[in-house]
Amino acid sequence: MTEKENYIEQVGLFYEQYGLPKMAGRILGYLISSDSDNNSFEDIQKSLKASKGSISGNINLLLKQGMIVKHMISGDRKSYYKMSLNSLESILDSKVNSVTQFKMILETGLSFDLNGNSLKKKNLTKILNYYEFLENEIPLLRNKWEEKANNQM
Amino acid sequence: MTEKENYIEQVGLFYEQYGLPKMAGRILGYLISSDSDNNSFEDIQKSLKASKGSISGNINLLLKQGMIVKHMISGDRKSYYKMSLNSLESILDSKVNSVTQFKMILETGLSFDLNGNSLKKKNLTKILNYYEFLENEIPLLRNKWEEKANNQM
DNA sequence: CATTTAGTTCACTAATTTCTGAACTTTATA
DNA sequence: TATAAAGTTCAGAAATTAGTGAACTAAATG
Secondary structure: OOHHHHHHHHHHHHHHHOOOOHHHHHHHHHHHHOOOOOEEHHHHHHHHOOOHHHHHHHHHHHHHOOOEEEEEEOOEEEEEEEEOOOHHHHHHHHHHHHHHHHHHHHHHHHHHOOOOOOHHHHHHHHHHHHHHHHHHHHHHHHHHHHHHHHHOO | OOHHHHHHHHHHHHHHHOOOOHHHHHHHHHHHHOOOOOEEHHHHHHHHOOOHHHHHHHHHHHHHOOOEEEEOOOOOOOOEEEEOOOHHHHHHHHHHHHHHHHHHHHHHHHHOOOOOOOHHHHHHHHHHHHHHHHHHHHHHHHHHHHHHHHHOO
């Protein structure tokens, strides 16, 4: 196994921790370590020595999640893929989403606790406050990044 | 299925999205919606109608991840569990960790790209900057929360 | 219009993860 | 010292998820 192949496997394992199929992680590893932005389906499939079915499914998964983008080259009917830049802000957006979801879960759960003065309820309310804090702060972070990114251009 | 049982299943599904076993999520749902902080192994097992083995394994998983804590009651040899408060800050810490890991992955990946001036390299460097930004900002967020939490007491 | 190319779909298989239940350990009580 | 209680461990079963490969669609080319 070359050093690069080994790297690609590591990226696969890294993303597996976060719930993606290993193959999707390998595709990201391939895109990160490749020499160009023009990575065709075929390049990816041959490099990763996997079936067309698996590459197709995982590419579409990554597209749906906004982690990669597809682009075409005129006069060429292959599809090309690269890491997505526009997903940077959306990473924080989706974070806000899950924070909001969890807040709702906590609120619903607390509504089952009839004994309103319990220590338990107080503690969970603290957790609720924390998620509310994050819900407010993350969009500020998003703005801060956008400003910074604009200034750099 | 009672409304509460239904809630517990929903929490199970919510956490499954984030890579926990459904049963671990159900345990969290049970702890959130229960009337007290003193939830014994037996309470949990009987409520969730699952095997002792599964409850044991999943409780220990949640303990290891710092999502719940165990406490004892004197004169009683059962173990009791509740949601963990001290994990609030550690949520952000572990976020920093994974950001740092991903930064390393990007850096390693870029080192395979020999064509140093490519557009691709420039774009990935932007992603790298973003993760660097997060790596710096998240600890500030942690501090801000700590201050706020201290003032509230 | 036949052929090639690029990729998708899907039934089946393989791999992995989770759950169960019975045997076991450890500590407490009669 | 037997019995009980509380939880752990682990082999095997069940369920879920991922990957393969062959048949298929759609678009482009000869």
